[in-house]
Amino acid sequence: xxxxxxxxxxxxxxxxxxxxxxxxxxxxxxxxxxxxxxxxxxxxxxxxxxxxxxxxxxxxxxxxxxxxxxxxxxxxxxxxxxxxxxxxxxxxxxxxxxxxxxxxxxxxxxxxxxxxxxxxxxxxxxxxxxxxxxxxxxxxxxxxxxxxxxxxxxxxxxxxxxxxxxxxxxxxxxxxxxxxxxxxxxxxxxxxxxxxxxxxxxxxxxxxxxxxxxxxxxxxxxxxxxxxxxxxxxxxxxxxxxxxxxxxxxxxxxxxxxxxxxxxxxxxxxxxxxxxxxxxxxxxxxxxxxxxxxxxxxxxxxxxxxxxxxxxxxxxxxxxxxxxxxxxxxxxxxxxxxxxxxxxxxxxxxxxxxxxxxxxxxxxxxxxxxxxxxxxxxxxxxxxxxxxxxxxxxxxxxxxxxxxxxxxxxxxxxxxxxxxxxxxxxxxxxx
Ligand SMILES: Nc1nc2c(ncn2[C@@H]2O[C@H](COP(=O)(O)OP(=O)(O)OP(=O)(O)O)[C@@H](O)[C@H]2O)c(=O)[nH]1
Ligand SMILES: [Mg+2]
Numbered sequence: 242x243x244x245x246x247x248x249x250x251x252x253x254x255x256x257x258x259x260x261x262x263x264x265x266x267x268x269x270x271x272x273x274x275x276x277x278x279x280x281x282x283x284x285x286x287x288x289x290x291x292x293x294x295x296x297x298x299x300x301x302x303x304x305x306x307x308x309x310x311x312x313x314x315x316x317x318x319x320x321x322x323x324x325x326x327x328x329x330x331x332x333x334x335x336x337x338x339x340x341x342x343x344x345x346x347x348x349x350x351x352x353x354x355x356x357x358x359x360x361x362x363x364x365x366x367x368x369x370x371x372x373x374x375x376x377x378x379x380x381x382x383x384x385x386x387x388x389x390x391x392x393x394x395x396x397x398x399x400x401x402x403x404x405x406x407x408x409x410x411x412x413x414x415x416x417x418x419x420x421x422x423x424x425x426x427x428x429x430x431x432x433x434x435x436x437x438x439x440x441x442x443x444x445x446x447x448x449x450x451x452x453x454x455x456x457x458x459x460x461x462x463x464x465x466x467x468x469x470x471x472x473x474x475x476x477x478x479x480x481x482x483x484x485x486x487x488x489x490x491x492x493x494x495x496x497x498x499x500x501x502x503x504x505x506x507x508x509x510x511x512x513x514x515x516x517x518x519x520x521x522x523x524x525x526x527x528x529x530x531x532x533x534x535x536x537x538x539x540x541x542x543x544x545x546x547x548x549x550x551x552x553x554x555x556x557x558x559x560x561x562x563x564x565x566x567x568x569x570x571x572x573x574x575x576x577x578x579x580x581x582x583x584x585x586x587x588x589x590x591x592x593x594x595x596x597x598x599x600x601x602x603x604x605x606x607x608x609x610x611x612x613x614x615x616x617x618x619x620x621x622x623x624x625x626x627x628x629x630x631x632x633x634x635x636x637x638x639x640x641x642x643x644x645x646x647x648x649x650x651x652x653x654x655x656x657x658x659x660x661x662x663x664x665x666x667x668x669x670x671x672x
Contacts, residue, residue, distance in 0.1 A: 245318070245355060248274065250339045251347040252332055253671035259327030264335055265671060266344065267352055271319040274342050275306060278335075284308045284321075294325065296338045302331045316352050317359030350668025364652050365393045368611060371668055379504035380454045384610045392608040396444065397651050400437060400621070404648060407433045408641040415634050431630050441622045448609040448618075450601050453538075455610065457499065457506035458599045461533045463514045464543030466490050469563030472582035473543070474498055474511040477592070483511045490519065493526035495533060502596045510537065515551075538599045544577060559594065614651055621648045 248268025279292045290306045305324040314320040325331050357367045372385035410430045462470045466489030475481050478498040496511040510533050513526030540558045560577035566584050580587035609615050624644040
């Protein structure tokens with residue numbers, strides 16, 4: 242039974258002109274609404290129904306409507322997906338016609354919210370749906386699909402079950418006298434707790450290594466004026482994001498551009514570089530450069546000649562000399578990367594090196610993919626680690642219950658209103 246009384250609709254495909262658009266309807270009044278705007282008498286379930294959508298007997302479009310009957314649908318309610326032609330006028334006419342029948346435009350993420358509240362999906366899967374829609378890189382997609390197919394839900398189930406087992410054993414020790422208990426039960430309980438701690442630690446370590454998957458990697462581009470910094474960011478972005486001239490000091494503001502390298506999101510920041518300022522604008526630009534050097538995961542230092550010593554204070558760095566197309570090939574092995582933003586020479590090699598320097602190999606796709614999961618698991622870990630099994634066992638049982646309660650917050654015992662606000666702000670209308 243759905244918890245909602247009203248029926249919602251929304252365009253589930255992106256707005257704009259396309260071959261096909263999908264308008265989704267969900268709720269008790271879905272079938273009635275479709276029957277009112279078409280001449281169809283009986284809808285086939287889980288099948289394509291070819292029909293004309295009409296407004297007061299005037300045909301709007303010929304469409305294919307797929308009907309999923311409650312509760313076997315995404316939301317758990319009656320759902321109809323109208324596949325209409327993807328013209329703006331068609332979409333808007335069907336929408337206003339549905340609106341006139343009393344259907345309401347869905348809020349962002351409302352279909353998924355209904356699915357969650359009607360117990361069709363769990364909280365972690367809800368988050369994964371947002372993550373898979375928002376995934377920009379291959380690695381982000383991998384994490385999202387792993388959790389959508391149950392990766393984190395299974396992990397949490399296993400952790401909860403193990404904590405519950407330890408708790409049951411501790412309560413057995415409290416309840417029964419010494420003679421009735423198997424020998425070495427305290428030792429066994431300690432061992433069980435240790436194993437849970439290990440499992441959580443492995444996943445937390447994995448999550449930490451995979452931080453770049455979630456938040457991306459920041460790379461600052463610095464160096465003297467006219468060394469080819471902006472030309473480089475333009476070349477790797479495959480578009481002109483920064484102005485390039487032969488006038489030294491062209492770039493003053495920070496210009497960012499994100500690209501995908503090996504499935505990871507890298508955000509490059511072009512800067513004014515470090516130099517003596519000539520005016521107020523450059524002074525601010527150079528100050529901004531100094532700040533970004535501190536925040537970035539790696540600094541690309543574009544050299545004019547051999548001024549490497551100037552940058553001794555910078556920790557994470559790679560030296561680069563651009564404009565290799567203008568120079569003779571260096572005879573001896575150089576300790577900087579030679580590249581050209583005109584011919585592309587050396588750029589791929591440099592990007593590989595950047596990737597190698599900033600990303601640690603993560604063997605398993607992480608399952609603790611959001612700050613919410615990591616923070617809860619850290620608290621569970623802290624609680625389990627603090628338990629002293631040689632103290633009063635009532636206290637041990639209490640602490641295990643605290644750990645279990647915390648862990649259950651990931652997928653079961655959550656404050657629905659607070660959590661929904663956090664999750665559904667990432668959703669688009671129609672999902
Ligand atoms: N031949 C050649 N010229 C380049 C290359 N990269 C940049 N240039 C030229 O060098 C000049 C300066 O390039 P920019 O990319 O603006 O240099 P910048 O380091 O961003 O300079 P500022 O913003 O002033 O600090 C321009 O005239 C570019 O056309 C390159 O790979 N080869
Ligand atoms: Mg520049």
